[in-house]
Amino acid sequence: MKKLINTPEDVVDQALAGMIAAHPGYIRVEEPNIVVRMDAPRPGKVGVISGGGSGHEPMHGGFVGMGMLDAACPGAVFTSPVPDQMLAATKAVNGGAGVLHIVKNYTGDIMNFEIAAEMARDEGIEVTAVVIADDVAVKDSLYTAGRRGVGGTVLAEKIVGAAAEAGADIATVTALCQKVQDNVRSMGMALTSCTVPAAGKPTFELGDDEMEIGIGIHGEPGRTRMKLATADEITEMLAGPILDDLPFKAGDEVLAFVNGMGGTPLVELYIVFNKLAQICEARGVKITRSLVGNYITSLEMAGCSITLLKLDEELTKYWDAPVNTPALRWGV
Amino acid sequence: MKKLINTPEDVVDQALAGMIAAHPGYIRVEEPNIVVRMDAPRPGKVGVISGGGSGHEPMHGGFVGMGMLDAACPGAVFTSPVPDQMLAATKAVNGGAGVLHIVKNYTGDIMNFEIAAEMARDEGIEVTAVVIADDVAVKDSLYTAGRRGVGGTVLAEKIVGAAAEAGADIATVTALCQKVQDNVRSMGMALTSCTVPAAGKPTFELGDDEMEIGIGIHGEPGRTRMKLATADEITEMLAGPILDDLPFKAGDEVLAFVNGMGGTPLVELYIVFNKLAQICEARGVKITRSLVGNYITSLEMAGCSITLLKLDEELTKYWDAPVNTPALRWGV
Amino acid sequence: MSTASIAFDDVVAWFNLAAERLREARGYLTDLDSAIGDADHGTNMDRGFQAVLTILPTVPAGDIAALYKGAGRKILSTVGGASGPLYYTFMDRIGKTAEGKAELSGADFATALEAGIAGIQERGKAEPGDKTMLDALIPARDALRAGIDRGAAPADALAAAVEAAEQGMLATIPLVARKGRASYLGERSAGHQDPGATSSHLLLQAMADTFFRP
Amino acid sequence: MSTASIAFDDVVAWFNLAAERLREARGYLTDLDSAIGDADHGTNMDRGFQAVLTILPTVPAGDIAALYKGAGRKILSTVGGASGPLYYTFMDRIGKTAEGKAELSGADFATALEAGIAGIQERGKAEPGDKTMLDALIPARDALRAGIDRGAAPADALAAAVEAAEQGMLATIPLVARKGRASYLGERSAGHQDPGATSSHLLLQAMADTFFRP
Ligand SMILES: Nc1ncnc2c1ncn2[C@@H]1O[C@H](COP(=O)(O)OP(=O)(O)O)[C@@H](O)[C@H]1O
Ligand SMILES: Nc1ncnc2c1ncn2[C@@H]1O[C@H](COP(=O)(O)OP(=O)(O)O)[C@@H](O)[C@H]1O
Ligand SMILES: [Mg+2]
Ligand SMILES: [Mg+2]
Ligand SMILES: [Mg+2]
Numbered sequence A, B: 001m002k003k004l005i006n007t008p009e010d011v012v013d014q015a016l017a018g019m020i021a022a023h024p025g026y027i028r029v030e031e032p033n034i035v036v037r038m039d040a041p042r043p044g045k046v047g048v049i050s051g052g053g054s055g056h057e058p059m060h061g062g063f064v065g066m067g068m069l070d071a072a073c074p075g076a077v078f079t080s081p082v083p084d085q086m087l088a089a090t091k092a093v094n095g096g097a098g099v100l101h102i103v104k105n106y107t108g109d110i111m112n113f114e115i116a117a118e119m120a121r122d123e124g125i126e127v128t129a130v131v132i133a134d135d136v137a138v139k140d141s142l143y144t145a146g147r148r149g150v151g152g153t154v155l156a157e158k159i160v161g162a163a164a165e166a167g168a169d170i171a172t173v174t175a176l177c178q179k180v181q182d183n184v185r186s187m188g189m190a191l192t193s194c195t196v197p198a199a200g201k202p203t204f205e206l207g208d209d210e211m212e213i214g215i216g217i218h219g220e221p222g223r224t225r226m227k228l229a230t231a232d233e234i235t236e237m238l239a240g241p242i243l244d245d246l247p248f249k250a251g252d253e254v255l256a257f258v259n260g261m262g263g264t265p266l267v268e269l270y271i272v273f274n275k276l277a278q279i280c281e282a283r284g285v286k287i288t289r290s291l292v293g294n295y296i297t298s299l300e301m302a303g304c305s306i307t308l309l310k311l312d313e314e315l316t317k318y319w320d321a322p323v324n325t326p327a328l329r330w331g332v
Numbered sequence C, D: 001m002s003t004a005s006i007a008f009d010d011v012v013a014w015f016n017l018a019a020e021r022l023r024e025a026r027g028y029l030t031d032l033d034s035a036i037g038d039a040d041h042g043t044n045m046d047r048g049f050q051a052v053l054t055i056l057p058t059v060p061a062g063d064i065a066a067l068y069k070g071a072g073r074k075i076l077s078t079v080g081g082a083s084g085p086l087y088y089t090f091m092d093r094i095g096k097t098a099e100g101k102a103e104l105s106g107a108d109f110a111t112a113l114e115a116g117i118a119g120i121q122e123r124g125k126a127e128p129g130d131k132t133m134l135d136a137l138i139p140a141r142d143a144l145r146a147g148i149d150r151g152a153a154p155a156d157a158l159a160a161a162v163e164a165a166e167q168g169m170l171a172t173i174p175l176v177a178r179k180g181r182a183s184y185l186g187e188r189s190a191g192h193q194d195p196g197a198t199s200s201h202l203l204l205q206a207m208a209d210t211f212f213r214p
């Protein structure tokens, strides 16, 4: 295992300490390991929090700040955080207008957030939750855990954070988050596995000429393993199911998000974006906003994911609104 | 070789096409493969251009835009661009106030830029050049090629771009660039090699328990190969020589830049930043600005570099000034 | 220690033994989770049970209910993931059935286990056959209840329960997961043993090694 | 073709052969550059000489100077890196010495090579022993001049030059680089053959195989 770490046990703590040291104006860390916006709680503003296992940086801690999250709860690497964190975060950002939990659809995240929400409600805080489940690689069904929450989470946090910043009430903010979820679809692939620090070896082994299609963000193997293909072919394999699923139709305006899994350089992500733009154009789907880079990662995994969000005026407006976080910043 | 590419030959062209597709408002591509700021040339504004081999994305193309570069010349992967590109870029951004070439200190870059500058002068354009050579891993000497230009280049482009945007004249902009060069020092290391697409195999082989200290950004082997160490030890090995070289002294204010080489996730860079902050604090060096992320990369190499820039009021002001490029954006 | 009932010290001994065994099995559980999950189940369980060890001395001697509930709360706040809330609920429900009791008879224990498992089902909404910890726990629960109802010695009933858990654990191998992270793999989840069923079997085995001993 | 002088068609033949050999040697040159550089020398040279092939038909037949200068200009605008400007300068200077000449005698050729190499030195400011292409070129230049001055047949003088280039190329192996990218390695650059010296040797070998042949 080759990593810039000290010991597996202190990865999360030291990375958090480094984050705070690098962005002293934006965020503070509170017990039990939560990242809180410097000026939280803001009276009258709906609080927006999220959380999940670590190893997906900059998500979620890097999205704490003006116009996005009020707090983030980082768990151990790939392990959903514990209710104590979500409860503390909920209390830390509660400005009296309620708190929205943005939850990625994993059994662990769901259960821990549920327990935290119950605890917070017991303390008199109004809590709503929206579950992001945008990964089309996973077949959806009443009888399974359902789709994973992946790239759509980043877009939801940005858009919902902007609405909360603008003063929208908890019902509006919650409905908006659900609207993002209803209009966003993603799919990912891996060229290499990642290595969980505490495990010390790659989660899965891939041949030199193999790749995994339909992976999540926790190094879990994908739906299918196949021979390595070209960037264009891979982009087709990801974009096709995404476009068909919603479905995205000719005339739709979309935000196109090409995300790196952590070990893939930007130059490759742009090659994917190039093909994605061609595919969208061929279908008459118009890319009006875009995001390219490492935003929701899986440690040092090489690979990418594609996320498309169908935009309307409201979503576009909140996407464009100012944001000032360690990882996303514009308009200020 | 596992990469999200189509063929090695079209990596640069397709990545550029993807970049343009993703950031249509910022940049345009002109023959022969140069990235130009959308609104260039701006009459009366000093033009600032840079360039170098591809494979270091987002540098330089991702730094084209308001408050930073007016144009970038991407060469083949790890190969400095050709004078035709620099000449075309110089002409494309010439607003009549002269053009500064920011050149990284590599034999190829130097010679190609020199030839281009001669050609541009022949066409009546005032051209100055500043050579960035900030890599303390390389012993400096009159009889060698001297130090490489690495992380300091990013900071120079931002700061100098802000001055040019603010209307500084060519002499001022050039002197400011030299001032950055005089006050910036860097050093890098690698946990893995990178693979040049056209070469098809790793540039060097590293054992599972080995690392290279003092690498550049072209997959060139470093000064020493040693057993893998902890993030803290590695940070010491990089920060020590940097701090001693300028030297940075107690009371100095610095911009601390922890850069990923392309294959290292953000979570690890923050662990390095954490230690760097401790080292600086122990020496009385005050980090007043910071940058953490993948900004000057070496394809998918795992590893990092550290850059420290001694700040004064002028440098701080231009660092903080608005910038609006695909890769760096704030204040607007 | 008694062959007829479980005392406070037996439960303390169980937590100690379980923590020890989980530490040993840490790599194995994580390997199982690598194949069909995210390579953290061993780390999660180890972290949680090590944390439980720290609270054992703080529980008022004799209060079995407080012991289970306190351990559950500690698991909840240190494990995370899917297994954290599930094993928390398991412990918490067991604790509730033990309230007011200084010792647990064989029948009490069967009832406690039933309550704990019902809690897991309520929390996680999984069914038998979904390839989860329930596939080890439910057969164990049924074997224990059958033994106790038949009038078997509690130790024998528990031994049969462990045996049933082991069968259930092994029976997860061919299953296609419908719940938890392994469900994302679809058909590819078949052929691998469920990590949670494995840790559940380990916990039951540790019970057999500490409860109802002469 | 003539054993006494180099004609326009010989130079065309040389560019063709050099391009062919560089394509074959592409992987080898890049491997050498991997060891002490950035793994692109083979790709760079191949790209440049393939581009040169495209302009050969456009040069007015008989104009050797235009041929060398045009090829140099093409190399400049397609190779990049350190080798691009250096080989450009080499070709451009050779072209300049050839101006007004329909053929190059052995002595003309020696002069041309001297001018080309002087150009490389001016451009790159390297000295012999710095572990660069000069370490192959300079011994070759000296051997050629000595042969011509001694009255040897041009083909023999050129063969001796190629031999000297080969020795010079091999002699770069133990050297510690002081110029170019390999210099960053310091002592670690010793033990590896310089890629530029290798491509220079290849170009000279291709000359011997096309110039002054019966
Ligand atoms: N809904 C559920 N009901 C019961 N057990 C479950 C459920 N979901 C997951 N599990 C169990 O949890 C185990 C995984 O635990 P762990 O790896 O610690 O959490 P995570 O899946 O969040 O990484 C699985 O092997 C399975 O036995
Ligand atoms: N200053 C110099 N003078 C002469 N030759 C040089 C000089 N610098 C580098 N070279 C030659 O260039 C070769 C490398 O060429 P190439 O790999 O194409 O360019 P780069 O080093 O820019 O990647 C070296 O092997 C060396 O022979
Ligand atoms: Mg997990
Ligand atoms: Mg090069
Ligand atoms: Mg797991």
Ligand SMILES: [Mg+2]
Residues within 6 Å of the ligand: D033, D037, D038, D039, D040, D041, D081, D181
């Ligand atoms: Mg090279």
